[in-house]
Amino acid sequence: MLLSVGLGCATLLIGACIIVFLQPKEIKVDRVYGSGINMNEYSLSISPAGENMIPSTQEQYNEVSDDSAINISYSVVYEQNKWFKNDRRSLKLLRFERPFPVDQNAKVQDFYYRLVDESLDVYDDRTAVFTRLYEKRESYNNLFDVIPQSIVIPGGKDIKEARMWIQQHDPQFLNLKDKTIIDPSVLNSWQQDDYRQSYSDLSPEGLSLEEIIEHAS
Structure with missing residues (x-):
C-alpha cells in the first residue's frame, strides 16, 4: 500500500520581513512486515520477503517484536520529507497505526x-515547523488518506510554546477539520500542556466514532 499526498507551499512572515518557504512534502504509507538489526542499526521491512528495509529507532524496533502480530497489528509507516528553499536537509518521521476494525468501518457511511x-x-533559532497529521477515513473503505498541515513559526520554542504562538498569530490554523476525532495520544499531550482546543458544531469536543456511525444511519 502506497499513498502520496502533496502539500502546497506555505509561507509565513517571521520577524522583520523574513519569509520562509515550505516546499511540498510527500507522505508514503507502507505495511510493516517485520524488523531486523545489524551492527546495532535497526530497521523495518516493508516488503513480504524482507528485501525492502527502512531505518528505524530502537523503540520502533522493540514495538515490532516477535510477540507482535506483524502484518496485522502494525499496518503502516509514515515517511515524511520536508524541504526548505535554502536548506535541503531531509527528515524522516516514523509512526505506527493499528488497522481499522473492518466491522466498524463497514458501518461508516x-x-x-x-x-x-x-x-x-x-x-534553527529562527525557524521551526509545527505539523498536525490527520487521517481521513472514507465510507466503506479500510484505507485512508494521510493529510499533514504545517505552519512555519519562529524557532526556539517547545511544542507547548509553539501552540501558544500560533493561537496568538494564526489561530485559524488550529481549527479542526469537520468531523474530527482526536486520538487519545493527542488528548494526553494537550492535557499535559494545559492546552484548550477550540471546537465547532461540526467537530464537537469528545466526538467519537460511535456518534459518527449513529448520525449517518
Whole structure:
C-alpha cells in the first residue's frame, strides 16, 4: 500500500520581513512486515520477503517484536520529507497505526478525520515547523488518506510554546477539520500542556466514532 499526498507551499512572515518557504512534502504509507538489526542499526521491512528495509529507532524496533502480530497489528509507516528553499536537509518521521476494525468501518457511511499526531521540527533559532497529521477515513473503505498541515513559526520554542504562538498569530490554523476525532495520544499531550482546543458544531469536543456511525444511519 502506497499513498502520496502533496502539500502546497506555505509561507509565513517571521520577524522583520523574513519569509520562509515550505516546499511540498510527500507522505508514503507502507505495511510493516517485520524488523531486523545489524551492527546495532535497526530497521523495518516493508516488503513480504524482507528485501525492502527502512531505518528505524530502537523503540520502533522493540514495538515490532516477535510477540507482535506483524502484518496485522502494525499496518503502516509514515515517511515524511520536508524541504526548505535554502536548506535541503531531509527528515524522516516514523509512526505506527493499528488497522481499522473492518466491522466498524463497514458501518461508516460518510467520511471523517482523525487527528493522530502533532510534531515540532526545529531547524534553527529562527525557524521551526509545527505539523498536525490527520487521517481521513472514507465510507466503506479500510484505507485512508494521510493529510499533514504545517505552519512555519519562529524557532526556539517547545511544542507547548509553539501552540501558544500560533493561537496568538494564526489561530485559524488550529481549527479542526469537520468531523474530527482526536486520538487519545493527542488528548494526553494537550492535557499535559494545559492546552484548550477550540471546537465547532461540526467537530464537537469528545466526538467519537460511535456518534459518527449513529448520525449517518
